[in-house]
Amino acid sequence: MYVGAPGAWFPYRHQGRADVVSVYTVFDCLLASGVEPNAGEGVFACRWVDPAAVPATTLPQVRQLCRSLADGE
Template sequence: MAGRSSPRLEPETALRAGPFRLRDGAKGLVTSASKVLLVRERHADGTPFWTLPGGGVHRSECPTEGLRRELAEELNCRAHIGRPVTTFWYAHDSLDDTVSAYTVFDCALLSEPDADQREGVFECRWVDPETLPASTLPQVRHVCRHVADLSSPSAASDD
């Protein structure tokens, strides 16, 4: 997501499905104690929003590889990528006729996150799922409140 304020569509990752293109993506559900990690990005019009870290998956990558790459690019950190926990869809206003299907993986960070504005991430913050920022995407709000298991540490399956 280098040098832009909204996700870029990699030409090789989009499939035409009726009136829109489908884009594969991966997001990390990173939890610690009773908090979840969110990142602040901006829509094409500059309006900020909060989401889970991650982004588009290139055709040459499996979803866990794509998420690992996105975490390194956006947050300058490494992570254990665990099992997939859910999927959500997002219709991009910045990408004409594009819908992303994000697989959300349970994750545990191996280093401290540091938001990289050059990658379109302007802030990262640990938040309580019951008091999410107002501009949190509705799909992410649902994942944080109903999917995140904050009673136990993240289960990691690989590096």
């Protein structure tokens, strides 16, 4: 697996917990194998999606980042 430099970051204020903000950092990566769910981390399913058509339940910040990447920004 290759992990490059950070390419973007965004804050997320948690719903129901106004005092909690997470900062997500996005890295340029290449996978050595396929993706698998990890129930231990609360990930029960995963799939690849077109960055221009992410699911509606995706965080708005992630949707915006995917749109930017799809547009080549």
